[in-house]
Amino acid sequence: SQQGEEDPQALSIQEGENATMNCSYKTSINNLQWYRQNSGRGLVHLILIRSNEREKHSGRLRVTLDTSKKSSSLLITASRAADTASYFCATERERGTSYGKLTFGQGTILTVHP
Amino acid sequence: DVKVTQSSRYLVKRTGEKVFLECVQDMDHENMFWYRQDPGLGLRLIYFSYDVKMKEKGDIPEGYSVSREKKERFSLILESASTNQTSMYLCASSPHTGGKNIQYFGAGTRLSVL
Numbered sequence: 001s002q003q004g005e006e007d008p009q010a011l012s013i014q015e016g017e018n019a020t021m022n023c024s025y026k027t028s029i030n031n032l033q034w035y036r037q038n039s040g041r042g043l044v045h046l047i048l049i050r051s052n053e054r055e056k057h058s059g060r061l062r063v064t065l066d067t068s069k070k071s072s073s074l075l076i077t078a079s080r081a082a083d084t085a086s087y088f089c090a091t092e093r094e095r096g097t098s099y100g101k102l103t104f105g106q107g108t109i110l111t112v113h114p
Numbered sequence: 115d116v117k118v119t120q121s122s123r124y125l126v127k128r129t130g131e132k133v134f135l136e137c138v139q140d141m142d143h144e145n146m147f148w149y150r151q152d153p154g155l156g157l158r159l160i161y162f163s164y165d166v167k168m169k170e171k172g173d174i175p176e177g178y179s180v181s182r183e184k185k186e187r188f189s190l191i192l193e194s195a196s197t198n199q200t201s202m203y204l205c206a207s208s209p210h211t212g213g214k215n216i217q218y219f220g221a222g223t224r225l226s227v228l
Contacts, residue, residue: 035217035219042221043157044219045216048214050214088157092215100217102215
């Protein structure tokens with residue numbers, strides 16, 4: 001079953017605008033990660049936020065985590081056409097020996113128009 | 115940089131054929147994973163391995179098997195390919211880092227079963 005669910009499924013914006021994607025999950029987590037996938041390629045890790053963190057920044061990326069609501073958001077500021085991709089959240093569960101298993105959401109397709 | 119290499123970008127096979135998908139990583143990672151990715155379903159874990167000769171079923175193992183004889187190589191085997199196994203297959207690896215396991219992905223193999 002899918003742990004993470006993303007919203008919206010698709011997002012279309014103009015260059016320079018901000019893009020916000022949301023992710024909800026069901027069980028307790030150790031961390032939550034965001035990945036990016038360019039069309040027809042593999043996924044690339046963007047950022048990881050631990051369950052005891054509330055906000056994290058990396059360049060133009062800002063991730064927030066609300067464990068009480070079991071949700072996270074990814075904000076991309078000042079978007080560029082090159083940001084066009086699919087974005088996935090992934091959660092690593094808290095308990096047991098997970099061996100780094102992640103459960104991925106269905107992804108948000110972001111299109112940035114020049 | 116971590117490199118995860120999948121042997122083929124595109125494969126076309128016939129129903130009933132035995133299919134081997136190969137994945138090699140060059141960073142001495144303990145964990146390796148096989149996913150399939152289908153539109154609207156996100157990434158689903160087929161099998162993973164946390165050590166040489168060790169394997170664990172993921173969420174959708176039916177119709178698949180795996181082999182990990184060497185640390186750097188993780189093979190996915192379709193014993194008798196069927197049309198419903200037409201999909202994008204993604205391999206990933208990650209180190210044992212105790213709670214912040216980032217996965218590194220290959221470019222993917224797009225398999226068509228006719």
